[in-house]
Amino acid sequence: MTPHFLTVEALKKVYPASGEKSNPPVFEDIHFHIEKGEFICIVGHSGCGKTTILNVLAGLEEASAGNVIMDGREVKGPSLDRGVVFQGHALMPWMTVLANVAFAVSSKWPDWPKDKVREHCTRFLTMVGLGHALDKKPAELSGGMKQRVGIARAFAIQPKMLLLDEPFGALDALTRGTIQDELLKIVQATHQTVFMITHDVDEAILLADKILLMSNGPGARIAEIVEVTMARSRTRAGIHHDPQYYKIRNHLVDFLVNRSETYSGAEAEMFHDSKNPPLVQPGLEGERAPVFTLTTEKGISQALHAKHAINQ
Numbered sequence: 001m002t003p004h005f006l007t008v009e010a011l012k013k014v015y016p017a018s019g020e021k022s023n024p025p026v027f028e029d030i031h032f033h034i035e036k037g038e039f040i041c042i043v044g045h046s047g048c049g050k051t052t053i054l055n056v057l058a059g060l061e062e063a064s065a066g067n068v069i070m071d072g073r074e075v076k077g078p079s080l081d082r083g084v085v086f087q088g089h090a091l092m093p094w095m096t097v098l099a100n101v102a103f104a105v106s107s108k109w110p111d112w113p114k115d116k117v118r119e120h121c122t123r124f125l126t127m128v129g130l131g132h133a134l135d136k137k138p139a140e141l142s143g144g145m146k147q148r149v150g151i152a153r154a155f156a157i158q159p160k161m162l163l164l165d166e167p168f169g170a171l172d173a174l175t176r177g178t179i180q181d182e183l184l185k186i187v188q189a190t191h192q193t194v195f196m197i198t199h200d201v202d203e204a205i206l207l208a209d210k211i212l213l214m215s216n217g218p219g220a221r222i223a224e225i226v227e228v229t230m231a232r233s234r235t236r237a238g239i240h241h242d243p244q245y246y247k248i249r250n251h252l253v254d255f256l257v258n259r260s261e262t263y264s265g266a267e268a269e270m271f272h273d274s275k276n277p278p279l280v281q282p283g284l285e286g287e288r289a290p291v292f293t294l295t296t297e298k299g300i301s302q303a304l305h306a307k308h309a310i311n312q
């Protein structure tokens with residue numbers, strides 16, 4: 001069996017308590033994997049630990065237990081193999097837009113002459129609609145523009161894996177749509193591997209191959225993996241015409257509203273095998289039964305539970 005491009009095993013995070021009482025883990029027993037070229041979104045309520053997981057994948061934070069293997073190597077610290085777009089924009093305030101991106105590009109390719117760096121950075125900044133703002137400083141930009149500089153910077157280093165933490169959260173609906181389209185185009189052309197956090201279920205359905213549903217903390221888990229079974233060539237304008245879209249959307253919303261609380265702590269132990277969260281295909285409901293990775297007793301009860309939820 002060929003190894004997965006990225007494997008996350010038994011990940012757990014406990015933050016040290018400030019008082020005497022110890023903190024419960026934010027999440028534990030998190031297992032999932034990503035194949036090369038896959039676009040994975042993770043969805044879950046605020047505070048369940050999505051950013052913490054992304055920071056561990058980026059090598060910016062240490063997990064309390066478990067490990068992350070990318071391309072055959074354990075992730076132990078930050079690397080230019082992984083491009084990160086943060087929830088806040090994390091730009092260097094004294095540098096121009098162009099210099100912020102050029103700094104990352106020159107770190108990745110130290111031998112490139114200045115002209116080549118400039119041309120490369122300009123291409124990615126133009127792609128996010130900032131070709132006119134190359135010489136501005138971050139303080140002169142709106143929140144959405146700063147966020148777009150962060151996006152251009154992450155793409156420009158052409159990382160093995162892109163890690164995006166709600167990258168479009170600060171953008172107005174119009175700009176958000178345009179950049180989603182751009183991202184879709186680039187990802188389809190480059191087969192970039194992406195791990196993205198979003199609160200927007202429509203965005204997740206548009207962009208993702210698979211959506212990881214994370215339960216509420218403390219002790220959050222990956223409750224389920226939803227496969228987006230619609231053709232990869234989906235577009236923002238056409239997606240609403242696909243009957244699968246509503247089935248998938250309802251499934252995601254139902255999870256967030258009704259089911260996300262039930263997969264942590266003791267309850268999770270009883271009916272949920274965190275090592276193999278069920279892979280479901282709500283878009284094909286009625287055409288094909290959901291695919292479950294388990295054949296054990298636990299798996300059967302898990303399947304029944306998920307099926308019940310789908311049929312509600």
Ligand SMILES: Nc1ncnc2c1ncn2[C@@H]1O[C@H](COP(=O)(O)OP(=O)(O)OP(=O)(O)O)[C@@H](O)[C@H]1O
Pocket residue numbers: 015016026044045046047048049050051052053087
């Ligand atoms: N440095 C820290 N020290 C202590 N607790 C922390 C620290 N960073 C995060 N936490 C806690 O860990 C939990 C998960 O935080 P995280 O930022 O990963 O959540 P999230 O799922 O990304 O939330 P959101 O959707 O609001 O961005 C929260 O309860 C938060 O209070």
Ligand SMILES: [Mg+2]
Pocket residue numbers: 050051052087165
């Ligand atoms: Mg977050």
